[in-house]
Amino acid sequence: MxxxxxxxxxxxxxxxxxxxxxxxxxxxxxxxxxxxxxxxxxxxxxxxxxxxxxxxxxxxxxFPKPDLSDQIVLVETDLVKLPDTPNEQPVPIPPVEQAPAVSTVRNLPPVVLPDPEVVDEALPPTTEQLEKATSGPVTAEGTGVDEVIAAPEATGPTATERALDVAPTNHDETFIAVEQQPEYPGGMAALSDFVTRTLQYPRRASTAGISGRVYVSFIVNTDGSLTEVQVLKGIGFGCDEEAVRVVQKMPRWRPGKQSGRSVRVKFTLPIAFTLE
Structure with a gap:
């Protein structure tokens, strides 16, 4: 079961x-x-x-918020009406004075006419008339002092300079780059030979084993003479003074030229000091 x-x-x-x-x-x-x-x-x-x-x-x-309605006080103030701006009379503008007119003399382009039709007005003005008045289409009397405006004096380059496209050159200006650079007599080979023959290695630099390049700048004048000799970058130990001495003993250079004229040119020359 x-x-x-x-x-x-x-x-x-x-x-x-x-x-x-x-x-x-x-x-x-x-x-x-x-x-x-x-x-x-x-x-x-x-x-x-x-x-x-x-x-x-x-x-x-x-935490209910406090009711500030009872603390608000309404202050009634009266608006002050500003005084009305007085109506100012407009300032009268003085009339513009017209410049006095200049006396003019009739001077029209010449027209060929037959002899019977030639009149005095067809003739050009004389020199005496142009001294007291300017040339114009009609003859009129001026209202002011008759003054003849003289032509301005030419201050720019002359016609010859404009034709040659040559601007006047300031001979006291010193250039850095010109069309024809100054050159040592005989070229760079002669310059290298002169530096080799003239340069004397300073004893202090030789003893200390100093070698390098001294960069000397100078100005080649229009007559080829060298002035303002100075050292731009030196190596010391008497090498700077020796480089200046060598440059000062150089003969006259061929001056640089700009637009066919001799100009002053600033030149930089590196002088190498090498121990053998």
């Missing part, structure tokens, strides 16, 4: 799973408490959400 199962004999899902397993490891308890813990967490989350929504309303009820 079969036995009918009663509710007391019903097993839960967890009990069925852990029927043949050890329940002391804690997994069984975790499964037993999972659903209740999940339900509690859900209700706690819902409660916190509703509390967050109701927080502004609760704060406004617990």
């Amino acid at each position: 079969s036995r009918i199962a009663t509710p007391a004999d019903a097993l839960t899902y967890n009990e069925i799973i852990f029927q043949a397993r050890h329940r002391a490891y804690g997994a069984f308890d975790l499964r037993q408490q999972y659903r209740p813990a999940l339900t509690r967490a859900l209700w706690v989350g819902v409660g916190l959400f509703l509390l967050g929504l109701a927080a502004p309303t609760l704060y406004a009820r617990l």
Whole structure:
């Protein structure tokens, strides 16, 4: 005879799973408490959400803002009417004075006419008339002092200079680059030979083992002489002074030229000091 199962004999899902397993490891308890813990967490989350929504309303009820309507005092003031601006009469503008007219003499282009038709008005004005009046289409008396405007004096280049397209040159001006650079007599080879023969290696530089280049600048005048000799970049130990001495002993150069004229040109010369 079969036995009918009663509710007391019903097993839960967890009990069925852990029927043949050890329940002391804690997994069984975790499964037993999972659903209740999940339900509690859900209700706690819902409660916190509703509390967050109701927080502004609760704060406004617990801490109401003070009513400042009783503290506002209205002050009535009377507007002051500004005085009316007096009607000022417009300032009269003085009439513009017209410049005095200049006397003119009729001077029209010459027209060839037969002898019977030649009249005095067809003749050009004389020199005496042009001294007292200017040339114009009609003869008229001036209203002011008759002054003949003189032609301005020419201050620019002459016609010859304009034809040659050559501007006047200031001989005191110093150039850096010109059309024809100054040159040592005989060219660069002669210049190198002169420096080699004239240069004396300073004893201090030789003892200290100093070598290098000394850059000397000078101005080649229009007559080829050298002036304003100075060291732009030196190496010391007496080499700078020796380079200046060598430049000062140079003969006259061929001057530089700009537009066919001799001009002052600033020249830079490197002088090498090399130990052998």
